[in-house]
Amino acid sequence: MDEVVIRVENVSKQYRLGQVGTGTMSHDLNRWWHSIRGKEDPYLLVGEENDRTVTGKSDYVWSLRDINFEIKRGEVLGIIGKNGAGKSTLLKILSRVTQPTTGNLFIKGRIASLLEVGTGFHPELSGRENVFLNGAILGMSKKEIRSKFDEIIDFSGVERYIDTPVKRYSSGMYVRLAFAVAAHLEPEILIVDEVLAVGDAEFQKKCLGKMSYVAGQGRTVLFVSHNLSAVQTLCTRAILLNKGSVRIDSTVERALDEYGSMDAKKYSERFWEKESAPAFHDKIVRLHSIRVLNKEGQVKNLFDVKDSITIEAGYWVMEEKYSLNVHLYIKNNVGQTLFVSMDNLDSPWKDKKQPPGLYLVRCEVPPNFLNEGIIKIEYLICLNPHTGMNVCVDDAVTFQVIDDKNTNGVRGNWQLPWPSAQIRPRLEWKIERVQNS
Amino acid sequence: MKSREVTSHWDLIIRSKSSVFDLDFKSIWKYRDLIMLFVRRDFVANYKQTILGPLWHFIQPLITTGIYLLVFTKIAKIPTDGINSVLFYMSGITLWNYFSSCLTGTSNTFGSNAGIFGKVYFPRLVSPISSIISNLMKFGIQFLMLVLMMICFSVFKGEPFYLGLSWLLIIPLLIVMAVLGLGLGIIISSLTTKYRDFAVLIGFGVQLLMYATPVVYPLSFIADKSYKFLIVINPLTYLMEAFRFAIFHHGILSIYLIYSLGFTCVMLIMGLIMFNKVERTFMDTV
Numbered sequence: 001m002d003e004v005v006i007r008v009e010n011v012s013k014q015y016r017l018g019q020v021g022t023g024t025m026s027h028d029l030n031r032w033w034h035s036i037r038g039k040e041d042p043y044l045l046v047g048e049e050n051d052r053t054v055t056g057k058s059d060y061v062w063s064l065r066d067i068n069f070e071i072k073r074g075e076v077l078g079i080i081g082k083n084g085a086g087k088s089t090l091l092k093i094l095s096r097v098t099q100p101t102t103g104n105l106f107i108k109g110r111i112a113s114l115l116e117v118g119t120g121f122h123p124e125l126s127g128r129e130n131v132f133l134n135g136a137i138l139g140m141s142k143k144e145i146r147s148k149f150d151e152i153i154d155f156s157g158v159e160r161y162i163d164t165p166v167k168r169y170s171s172g173m174y175v176r177l178a179f180a181v182a183a184h185l186e187p188e189i190l191i192v193d194e195v196l197a198v199g200d201a202e203f204q205k206k207c208l209g210k211m212s213y214v215a216g217q218g219r220t221v222l223f224v225s226h227n228l229s230a231v232q233t234l235c236t237r238a239i240l241l242n243k244g245s246v247r248i249d250s251t252v253e254r255a256l257d258e259y260g261s262m263d264a265k266k267y268s269e270r271f272w273e274k275e276s277a278p279a280f281h282d283k284i285v286r287l288h289s290i291r292v293l294n295k296e297g298q299v300k301n302l303f304d305v306k307d308s309i310t311i312e313a314g315y316w317v318m319e320e321k322y323s324l325n326v327h328l329y330i331k332n333n334v335g336q337t338l339f340v341s342m343d344n345l346d347s348p349w350k351d352k353k354q355p356p357g358l359y360l361v362r363c364e365v366p367p368n369f370l371n372e373g374i375i376k377i378e379y380l381i382c383l384n385p386h387t388g389m390n391v392c393v394d395d396a397v398t399f400q401v402i403d404d405k406n407t408n409g410v411r412g413n414w415q416l417p418w419p420s421a422q423i424r425p426r427l428e429w430k431i432e433r434v435q436n437s
Numbered sequence: 438m439k440s441r442e443v444t445s446h447w448d449l450i451i452r453s454k455s456s457v458f459d460l461d462f463k464s465i466w467k468y469r470d471l472i473m474l475f476v477r478r479d480f481v482a483n484y485k486q487t488i489l490g491p492l493w494h495f496i497q498p499l500i501t502t503g504i505y506l507l508v509f510t511k512i513a514k515i516p517t518d519g520i521n522s523v524l525f526y527m528s529g530i531t532l533w534n535y536f537s538s539c540l541t542g543t544s545n546t547f548g549s550n551a552g553i554f555g556k557v558y559f560p561r562l563v564s565p566i567s568s569i570i571s572n573l574m575k576f577g578i579q580f581l582m583l584v585l586m587m588i589c590f591s592v593f594k595g596e597p598f599y600l601g602l603s604w605l606l607i608i609p610l611l612i613v614m615a616v617l618g619l620g621l622g623i624i625i626s627s628l629t630t631k632y633r634d635f636a637v638l639i640g641f642g643v644q645l646l647m648y649a650t651p652v653v654y655p656l657s658f659i660a661d662k663s664y665k666f667l668i669v670i671n672p673l674t675y676l677m678e679a680f681r682f683a684i685f686h687h688g689i690l691s692i693y694l695i696y697s698l699g700f701t702c703v704m705l706i707m708g709l710i711m712f713n714k715v716e717r718t719f720m721d722t723v
Contacts, residue, residue: 096558
């Protein structure tokens with residue numbers, strides 16, 4: 001069980017930015033000139049870390065830098081990270097599509113990846129011919145494909161069209177046939193890149209299903225995803241990549257926790273300058289801040305469904321003139337409002353004018369209340385009684401709620417994913433047996 | 438050396454720096470099924486939704502022969518070395534087609550396969566090798582037609598039909614032609630991943646090369662011409678002449694075939710080294 005099946009040693013990958021043109025030629029010549037004199041590649045020294053948002057000085061970036069890790073047989077490793085963290089580059093190197101700039105990789109067993117679905121399908125060939133072609137591209141022998149052919153066709157459900165050119169297939173049929181081939185590869189190591197997996201929700205679900213099946217048989221899985229809930233449910237270990245380096249390699253819980261606080265300040269905390277803050281009524285009321293905090297009062301971007309979430313909003317009052325009313329709109333990823341909460345019920349200044357100063361209101365979303373997903377908060381202040389004027393910031397902060405496989409939350413001993421719903425409150429149930437049969 | 442011990446039990450080691458001679462022929466053999474499936478794909482996909490299908494292989498050389506007959510025999514009055522001019526041109530076209538389709542087919546290996554290569558690994562040489570084999574099938578069809586024409590001409594027009602041991606020469610000639618096409622093709626494909634200039638060059642380069650090869654004229658025709666050296670340094674010249682010698686027993690079977698063979702070997706080795714170097718990282722530059 002403790003056998004290492006993948007070892008990654010000091011792997012780095014450098015990419016050149018911009019167009020390939022005459023500039024490339026001179027760099028190539030310079031590189032060649034260095035190499036025949038036995039010197040090191042001069043351009044390996046100038047690379048910068050990969051940060052999309054900053055204009056770099058160099059034409060070269062390190063998409064991966066000194067990556068080291070090992071994977072043991074039977075592990076289900078999640079690889080998480082923001083866009084551009086190097087996840088896909090790492091997979092490309094592992095699947096031998098491109099070579100690392102430095103470092104070595106050691107692999108034991110056959111690797112297959114579900115990002116290859118439909119690779120090499122030729123539109124003019126029939127489904128049958130494409131099954132053989134695609135299977136051979138993925139590394140199966142003709143004999144192997146023939147022995148699994150009926151199974152593949154069964155699984156795909158396109159038996160009737162098997163001798164029709166695939167260009168006549170609907171896109172759904174096409175993907176199903178392609179997936180059926182990939183699903184019958186039986187690799188020792190399976191790579192799933194959900195980030196690249198185009199396809200509908202059903203298809204993504206199929207990928208996940210295949211993955212947990214493979215994992216269940218004690219084979220090794222590498223899983224790249226933005227779907228943190230899926231990572232939490234399926235993986236036994238996680239690596240967090242950040243700007244091309246391993247930020248954390250640990251349990252899923254720790255990696256997700258780190259992921260949640262990595263950019264927390266960017267997404268889950270917002271401050272406004274006193275002078276330029278959104279304001280109303282001759283700037284008598286000005287917004288100050290809004291933050292999303294955990295129980296310990298730290299800014300967090302990621303919460304478990306079992307966590308309590310505190311939203312803290314601040315505002316300035318410049319003159320003693322009004323009684324104010326804070327509204328928090330809790331919205332989902334697509335902007336639908338799940339619910340609204342107001343502070344008036346608990347406010348000590350209910351029906352009273354508020355004296356000048358900085359006010360902080362805190363509102364706690366109880367544990368076991370929100371469902372999984374991305375939550376956006378709209379922050380609004382108006383007068384009470386309402387005059388029609390207000391100050392409001394949409395998407396003031398966002399955070400994400402995820403669910404793990406532990407059974408001590410609302411899910412109880414329910415094993416499958418929670419049915420999709422906006423909220424998932426813990427409600428009191430009373431169950432009694434009212435009659436003997 | 439701890440690492441030396443561990444390396445033995447890994448199935449696959451990916452290194453950032455690898456020797457240029459690190460060619461993996463074993464894995465190409467492992468993917469032989471894929472080679473044959475690619476051949477089939479090329480052949481079948483070409484004629485899907487055509488009425489004449491593989492008959493097109495007959496039509497193209499027939500029409501070309503007609504044109505050459507008009508231009509080079511009727512207008513330019515170039516002799517064909519005592520061989521019937523229709524058969525002379527057709528034999529030239531058949532062999533030249535094989536070489537040029539091998540060369541152009543393999544010279545765009547990386548460009549036309551970028552979609553597949555970018556997603557999944559298999560030995561990249563599988564693609565050019567399959568292209569050479571599928572062209573061989575095309576050659577087979579055209580060669581069959583050439584033989585039929587030769588029989589027709591001998592029956593109806595009394596042209597001599599020579600069948601002898603020299604026909605066996607065709608096999609090694611074809612192999613050398615194929616390897617030369619492959620070698621040059623993968624050199625060009627390795628160069629074009631980064632600099633597309635060579636892709637433009639190959640388009641008319643192949644056409645120009647045909648005129649530097651005795652396809653539309655016999656080697657004896659230029660024996661005393663001042664531009665002779667252009668044709669003499671061309672390794673294809675001797676292959677073409679030897680091919681005509683093989684089927685017509687007429688032409689020059691020269692000792693310079695060794696030069697052609699040597700040239701081919703050098704091109705193949707150069708090609709393999711360059712291809713091997715480029716295939717690892719071409720996805721970053723293609």
